[in-house]
Amino acid sequence: TDAQETTAGSAGVNGPTRARIGARTLRTDTWWLYPLATFVVFSGFVVFATYRAFDGDNYFVEPYLSPFYSPCLTDSCQAGSSDFGQPISWWSLSPALIILIFPLGFRLTCYYYRKAYYRAFWLSPPACAVAEPHAKYTGETRFPLILQNIHRWFWYAAVVVALILTYDAVLAFGPAEGEPDGIHMGLGTVLMWANVVLIWLYTLSCHSCRHITGGRLRHFSKHPVRYRMWTFVSKLNARHGTYAWYSLFSVAIVDFYIYLLATGAFDDPRFF
Ligand code: FES
Numbered sequence: 051t052d053a054q055e056t057t058a059g060s061a062g063v064n065g066p067t068r069a070r071i072g073a074r075t076l077r078t079d080t081w082w083l084y085p086l087a088t089f090v091v092f093s094g095f096v097v098f099a100t101y102r103a104f105d106g107d108n109y110f111v112e113p114y115l116s117p118f119y120s121p122c123l124t125d126s127c128q129a130g131s132s133d134f135g136q137p138i139s140w141w142s143l144s145p146a147l148i149i150l151i152f153p154l155g156f157r158l159t160c161y162y163y164r165k166a167y168y169r170a171f172w173l174s175p176p177a178c179a180v181a182e183p184h185a186k187y188t189g190e191t192r193f194p195l196i197l198q199n200i201h202r203w204f205w206y207a208a209v210v211v212a213l214i215l216t217y218d219a220v221l222a223f224g225p226a227e228g229e230p231d232g233i234h235m236g237l238g239t240v241l242m243w244a245n246v247v248l249i250w251l252y253t254l255s256c257h258s259c260r261h262i263t264g265g266r267l268r269h270f271s272k273h274p275v276r277y278r279m280w281t282f283v284s285k286l287n288a289r290h291g292t293y294a295w296y297s298l299f300s301v302a303i304v305d306f307y308i309y310l311l312a313t314g315a316f317d318d319p320r321f322f
Contacts, residue, residue: 106144
């Protein structure tokens with residue numbers, strides 16, 4: 051609302067009720083390290099993920115499918131990579147681009163990531179007790195940031211994505227090319243399971259998930275099951291930011307690992 055709009059000259063840290071402090075911050079610690087690290091790591095991930103998503107190649111090596119390409123739904127998908135058929139034939143770009151909107155939307159609207167990229171990319175503010183350089187502040191009350199409110203809907207989509215990735219991790223126990231039928235395991239299987247566990251931890255520790263399980267209840271005592279779920283999610287929620295980072299790394303690592311296998315740069319160690 052307009053009431054929330056502030057101008058650096060007259061409000062916010064320069065408001066009449068605030069102490070007159072000329073410096074942008076009085077902090078003497080390395081507060082800039084966190085936003086700087088976030089900026090570097092996120093930028094690196096965006097460059098890598100953009101390249102891989104547009105690549106349209108080297109994302110499937112039996113029995114491993116890259117999380118960037120799952121589910122693979124177009125008729126250009128590599129043979130064997132489409133768990134759910136190939137219902138889309140009109141799409142001529144990389145099949146990853148159709149489905150990445152869901153995990154991407156989920157992360158972009160995530161409460162933790164919002165804090166991280168508002169600080170690192172917009173410096174709004176760069177850290178606690180460090181004034182931001184912008185003259186105006188409207189929060190998330192206007193387009194486009196008001197769209198952050200659809201996070202809960204992305205959460206529903208993210209649960210479906212996590213289920214599909216879990217299915218892929220089960221399929222990762224399948225035989226590699228040339229192996230007999232039955233249960234097998236390679237380093238790729240381990241990496242895919244590590245990734246899917248981290249994806250679940252990230253998805254279930256979500257603030258929206260916490261509200262979905264325990265929000266809008268007047269009496270926890272009358273909803274013991276939801277109370278238990280809420281307690282569980284609340285514990286995970288305390289580490290949501292950590293899971294956000296770990297799961298970001300793990301999807302990139304699994305994709306890169308499959309890329310290395312597909313390009314022949316590395317051979318998957320097989321345990322059995
Ligand atoms: Fe981070 Fe929902 S708050 S995924």
